Amino acid sequence: MEAESDIIxxxxxxxxxxxxxxxxxxxxxxxxxxxxQKSYHEYKDLFExxxxxxxxxxxxxxxxxxxxxxxxxxxxxxIAATILFLVGAFWMYRFNxxxxxxxxxxxxxxxxxxxxxxxxxxxxxxxxKAYRSYDSxxxxxxxxxxxxxxxxxxxxxxxxxxxxALLNSGRLGEAKTILESLPKDDSDFAFTDETQWYLxxxxxxxxxxxxxxxxxxxxxxEGNGFKADEIKSLLSELD
Amino acid sequence: xxxxxxxxxxxxxxxDKKALGQLYSAYKAAFLAYFQERVAVGMDTEDxxxxxxxxxxxxxxxxxxQLKKGSIKTYLFAVGKNKLAxxxxxxxxxxxxxxxxxxxxxxxxxxxxxxxxxxxxxxxKQLGEKCREMLRLHYYRGLTDKEIVAKTGYKDENTIxxxxxxxxxxxxxxxxxxxx
Numbered sequence: 001m002e003a004e005s006d007i008i009x010x011x012x013x014x015x016x017x018x019x020x021x022x023x024x025x026x027x028x029x030x031x032x033x034x035x036x037q038k039s040y041h042e043y044k045d046l047f048e049x050x051x052x053x054x055x056x057x058x059x060x061x062x063x064x065x066x067x068x069x070x071x072x073x074x075x076x077x078x079i080a081a082t083i084l085f086l087v088g089a090f091w092m093y094r095f096n097x098x099x100x101x102x103x104x105x106x107x108x109x110x111x112x113x114x115x116x117x118x119x120x121x122x123x124x125x126x127x128x129k130a131y132r133s134y135d136s137x138x139x140x141x142x143x144x145x146x147x148x149x150x151x152x153x154x155x156x157x158x159x160x161x162x163x164x165a166l167l168n169s170g171r172l173g174e175a176k177t178i179l180e181s182l183p184k185d186d187s188d189f190a191f192t193d194e195t196q197w198y199l200x201x202x203x204x205x206x207x208x209x210x211x212x213x214x215x216x217x218x219x220x221x222e223g224n225g226f227k228a229d230e231i232k233s234l235l236s237e238l239d
Numbered sequence: 240x241x242x243x244x245x246x247x248x249x250x251x252x253x254x255d256k257k258a259l260g261q262l263y264s265a266y267k268a269a270f271l272a273y274f275q276e277r278v279a280v281g282m283d284t285e286d287x288x289x290x291x292x293x294x295x296x297x298x299x300x301x302x303x304x305q306l307k308k309g310s311i312k313t314y315l316f317a318v319g320k321n322k323l324a325x326x327x328x329x330x331x332x333x334x335x336x337x338x339x340x341x342x343x344x345x346x347x348x349x350x351x352x353x354x355x356x357x358x359x360x361x362x363x364k365q366l367g368e369k370c371r372e373m374l375r376l377h378y379y380r381g382l383t384d385k386e387i388v389a390k391t392g393y394k395d396e397n398t399i400x401x402x403x404x405x406x407x408x409x410x411x412x413x414x415x416x417x418x419x
Contacts, residue, residue: 004383011381015302046378049360051301052349053371054379055293061256062263062289115364125367155368188390190256224260 006036010043060113061190065226102237103205106230110164110194114157125149127158134161139168156182160191167198176202185222193219193226200234213238244311251299254380259296263289266312274319291319300380362413370406377403 009026012018018026029036115131130145146162163178179199183189196215203212216235223231250258267288274284295315298304306314349360363371376382376390384396393399 017302043378045356045359046363046374048347048352049356049363050375050379051297052347052352053360053363054375055297056349058259058293058296059289061259062292065260065263114368127368128365153369158368192257193260224257225264226260228264 006039007043010040010047013040014044014047057113060111064111064113065224102234103201106234107201109168110161110198112161114161130158130165131161134165137168139165143169143171156189157191160195163195163198167202172202172205176206193223196223197227197231209238248299248304248306248311251296252303254300259292262296262311262315263292266315269312270316270319273316274323278323287319287322291315291322294318294322358414359410362410365413366406366410369402370409373399373403373406374410 009018009022012022013026030040031037112131112135115128126145127149130142130149133139133142133145143162143165146158146165150158150162159178159182163175163182166172166175166178176199179195179202182195183192184196185192196219200212200215200219203209203215213235216231216238219226220228220231220235247258247261251262270288270291271284274287278284278287292315295311295318349357352360363374366374372391373387376387377384382390384399387393387399388396391399393402
């Protein structure tokens with residue numbers, strides 16, 4: 001494996017940060033030292049490929065932040081508002097009486113943004129299978145496969161999808177236990193807001209309105225924008 | 240507007256995904272309003288916005304960007320204009336030198352990569368999550384093994400090194416296998 005000093009050089013080179021002198025030295029070595037040349041190509045390839053993979057993953061992540069509010073609801077909003085207005089009083093009464101009804105209204109399946117299935121390639125391990133089952137809507141199978149994977153290694157993101165698979169299978173209690181165990185505020189965990197959002201919905205379904213409100217209020221002020229519109233309207237319905 | 244921009248920038252350099260979400264929602268409305276007026280009807284400005292935010296974010300993570308002047312918003316809009324200009328093959332970018340992204344890889348897309356890299360990408364995505372993360376921290380984030388130990392809680396630097404070698408080996412074997 002390469003020396004740490006070479007890695008620093010490779011890093012600077014791929015980022016275009018070598019000084020003139022460093023560039024000269026780099027090129028000289030590159031031409032004479034085959035091992036150095038090979039190591040650099042490997043570093044550069046992996047750097048570029050992982051940058052693209054990261055870019056694709058970030059794009060999926062941003063899409064989940066914006067889709068429900070911006071596109072899907074744009075044309076339906078006026079119609080929905082009219083209907084809500086017409087039957088407002090009746091619904092308000094029902095919602096207040098049955099907060100669990102809001103669960104069905106607001107619940108949607110969280111998309112797989114971790115490992116979108118690549119068509120045609122055979123799944124290699126149980127985790128790949130789990131995500132594939134999840135993608136195809138086979139949530140019971142996905143739940144089992146996620147659980148199997150987690151027996152060997154704990155991971156918050158995988159646990160989140162395990163909970164999502166359970167939730168989509170109607171196993172709210174188990175999903176709740178998992179979601180409650182996930183980090184509330186950790187920059188390394190990608191789904192903190194998502195976790196809290198689904199917990200709030202579960203609390204509503206379990207008629208624990210106050211707890212749901214607490215979570216939603218926290219999300220409204222501290223959240224990163226995930227489901228921001230839904231959080232606002234859900235809070236107003238709960239008031 | 241973002242209340243504490245210095246803090247947000249610090250978190251972006253750290254690769255904080257929540258900071259990315261904050262950045263994304265903070266300027267979305269303003270960006271879309273600005274660009275919708277300036278592009279042809281039917282162009283997906285939301286897509287342009289997402290790509291611009293990602294380019295900004297990756298530049299913070301990879302280059303540990305420190306803005307010498309101007310705000311994140313100015314920078315983000317400049318990136319958007321650059322992307323738009325590139326899209327229409329405009330002869331010159333609208334943007335001042337300070338703002339130009341000097342890293343061509345950021346603009347790289349899967350369909351522009353040579354076949355070997357596309358294969359590498361495919362096999363990388365098939366790796367287990369832990370291997371992907373291990374390679375990501377080293378090759379993409381550019382963290383030293385010492386920093387990776389601190390971040391992941393693995394035993395020591397040697398463990399990291401040997402784990403990474405195993406992941407690389409796995410990746411190479413997979414490529415070798417599918418190349419046949």
